[in-house]
Each structure stands twice: as structure tokens, then as C-alpha cells.
Amino acid sequence: MSFSDPLNVLVVDDSATERALLSAILERFGVKVIEAEGADSALQCLQTPKLNIDLILMDIQMPDISGYQLAAQIRKMESESFLEWHPIIFLSGQHDPQSIAMGIECGADDYLTKPVDSITLLAKMRAMTRIAEMRRRLVKTQETLSRQAHFDELTGIANRRHIFNLLENEISRCRRYNYAMSIAYFDIDFFKRINDNFGHNAGDKVLQRICSVVEMELRKVDMLGRIGGEEFCIILPECQLQNASGIIDRLRESIANINFDTDILNRNVTASFGVTHLRKNDNLSNLISRADELLYEAKNGGRNCVVSRE
Numbered sequence: 001m002s003f004s005d006p007l008n009v010l011v012v013d014d015s016a017t018e019r020a021l022l023s024a025i026l027e028r029f030g031v032k033v034i035e036a037e038g039a040d041s042a043l044q045c046l047q048t049p050k051l052n053i054d055l056i057l058m059d060i061q062m063p064d065i066s067g068y069q070l071a072a073q074i075r076k077m078e079s080e081s082f083l084e085w086h087p088i089i090f091l092s093g094q095h096d097p098q099s100i101a102m103g104i105e106c107g108a109d110d111y112l113t114k115p116v117d118s119i120t121l122l123a124k125m126r127a128m129t130r131i132a133e134m135r136r137r138l139v140k141t142q143e144t145l146s147r148q149a150h151f152d153e154l155t156g157i158a159n160r161r162h163i164f165n166l167l168e169n170e171i172s173r174c175r176r177y178n179y180a181m182s183i184a185y186f187d188i189d190f191f192k193r194i195n196d197n198f199g200h201n202a203g204d205k206v207l208q209r210i211c212s213v214v215e216m217e218l219r220k221v222d223m224l225g226r227i228g229g230e231e232f233c234i235i236l237p238e239c240q241l242q243n244a245s246g247i248i249d250r251l252r253e254s255i256a257n258i259n260f261d262t263d264i265l266n267r268n269v270t271a272s273f274g275v276t277h278l279r280k281n282d283n284l285s286n287l288i289s290r291a292d293e294l295l296y297e298a299k300n301g302g303r304n305c306v307v308s309r310e
């Protein structure tokens with residue numbers, strides 16, 4: 001039996017002889033062994049990305065801390081430092097059911113008693129790496145789903161639901177710490193004409209470029225989200241209305257000055273803005289309604305302008 005991809009196995013044992021014996025068996029099957037004589041070096045190896053450890057084989061009786069304690073520490077470190085999960089197999093001389101139960105309880109995934117039969121050990125390792133691979137795929141899928149649930153696919157910025165959740169959080173923060181906050185709604189002017197005259201693809205590129213310009217111009221704490229179509233929301237935490245109006249007017253100018261690649265669009269694009277701030281009795285719904293109304297005033301007032309009001 002051997003592994004198709006080279007497997008990196010961390011062997012944790014205080015006895016150099018035991019480590020050497022186990023390494024000799026594993027290396028015969030094409031496994032790459034990384035040795036650790038105790039807890040500190042084991043934890044260090046797991047935090048070293050280039051070692052790329054797939055699995056841990058661990059002794060229980062060690063002088064500094066027991067294998068049980070180390071397994072619990074590894075699980076804690078993995079969850080606190082967002083490290084990948086590593087299967088842990090205990091190799092122990094203790095055969096009693098209590099020791100086995102305790103090993104699993106502390107975070108190990110399997111428990112083999114010494115002397116370990118090499119074929120059994122390799123079969124268990126194969127099963128564990130299969131589970132680790134399935135878990136890796138599951139985590140990746142979860143990350144993709146979470147990204148899709150929170151971010152707009154075309155522009156990469158927060159989607160409607162996410163920006164409203166962020167706004168809800170900011171409103172609570174402002175209430176609690178008595179902070180000021182402003183928001184802006186904006187909408188690209190005559191966007192339909194861009195699609196009609198230059199194609200939907202060009203329209204998409206315009207949306208992407210405008211978002212990246214806006215993100216670049218804003219402070220790190222500001223938040224940008226796509227409400228839908230060509231309408232966007234900006235949250236400006238800890239920003240008084242007067243200040244926000246100035247920032248947003250500069251943003252309007254930056255958008256109007258974007259030079260698009262001529263194969264996308266041979267003219268400039270403008271946007272209209274509504275800016276307001278959080279009033280004492282505002283909730284999410286009336287704050288965004290007011291920003292939306294101001295945006296439509298800006299549209300009716302000739303576009304490419306900012307209308308701001310308390």
C-alpha cells in the first residue's frame with residue numbers, strides 16, 4: 001500500500017527511538033515524516049504552512065504534557081487561529097477502554113495500540129486523509145456559499161442584504177456610542193443608454209470600474225454596497241453630514257472624470273447622489289427612504305449632482 005500524493009505526517013513522540021522506528025516504516029510507504037519530540041515543536045510545525053502537514057501520529061505518554069492535553073491544545077489552536085483541521089491518531093501502549101475513550105474525547109480521531117501493525121496503520125491513515133480531504137472540500141464550498149450570500153458577483157462589493165445588515169449594525173453602534181453617521185445613495189445617470197448604445201458587456205464593465213473607483217476613494221471604514229441594478233449605497237461611519245457631502249461631491253467628480261477604455265465606452269459617465277445622516281429617531285427603513293428620496297431629487301434636479309439634507 002502507498003499513497004498517490006506524498007503524505008506529510010507529523011510524528012509526535014518524546015522517544016527518539018520510537019520516532020525513528022515509525023519513520024522507517026512510514027518512509028517505506030512513501031510518506032514524508034516530520035518529527036516533533038514534544039508539544040512546543042509539534043505546535044510550531046502545525047503553524048508552519050510550508051510543512052503542509054496532513055496528519056498527526058501522536059504518543060500519549062510524554063514528559064512535558066500528555067498526548068491528551070496536546071490533542072486538546074491542537075484543536076483549540078485550529079479553531080482560534082482558523083488553521084486547517086488535522087486528523088490525529090494516537091499510538092499508545094495503553095489498551096484499556098478508558099484510555100481509548102479519553103483519547104477520542106480530547107480531540108483525536110483514532111486510537112491504535114502498540115505494537116502497531118504497519119498495514120493497519122496505513123489503512124487508518126488512508127481513511128483519515130480521505131475524511132480530511134472531504135472536510136477541506138466542505139469548508140471551501142461553505143466559503144463560496146458565504147461569499148455568494150454576502151457579495152455581488154459582478155462588482156465584488158456587498159450585496160443588498162449584506163449592506164443593509166452592515167447598516168443595521170452601524171445604526172446600533174451609533175446609538176450605543178453616540179457617534180454620527182452619514183449615508184449616500186447613488187445611481188448612474190442614463191445607464192440604460194450605455195447598455196443600449198454600447199452593449200450589456202460594456203455596461204457591466206462600467207459598473208465594475210465605478211465600484212473600484214468608489215472603493216479606492218473611500219476611507220477603509222466606509223462601506224459600499226449594491227442595492228440593485230445601477231443603484232448603490234455608501235455608509236460613512238463617524239462622519240457628520242457636512243463632511244459627508246464634501247466627500248461625496250469629490251466622489252461624484254471622480255466618477256465623472258473616469259476615462260474608460262475606448263473599446264468599452266467613448267464618453268464619460270455621471271452619477272447622482274442623495275446624502276443624509278442618522279437622525280435621533282431614525283430606523284433603517286426611514287434612513288434609507290430619505291436617502292432614496294434625495295437621490296431622486298438629484299435626478300430631477302438635472303443629474304450629476306449631490307443633494308444632501310439632514
Ligand SMILES: Nc1nc2c(ncn2[C@@H]2O[C@H](COP(=O)(O)OP(=O)(O)OP(=O)(O)O)[C@@H](O)[C@H]2O)c(=O)[nH]1
Nearest residue numbers: 187188189190191192193195200201203204229230
Ligand atoms: N449591464 C448591466 N446593466 C444593468 C445591470 N443591472 C441593471 N442594468 C440596467 O440598468 C438600466 C437602468 O435603467 P433605468 O432604470 O431606466 O435608469 P437610467 O437609464 O440609468 O436612467 P436614470 O437613472 O433616470 O438616469 C436598465 O437598462 C437595466 O437593464 C447589470 O448588472 N449590468
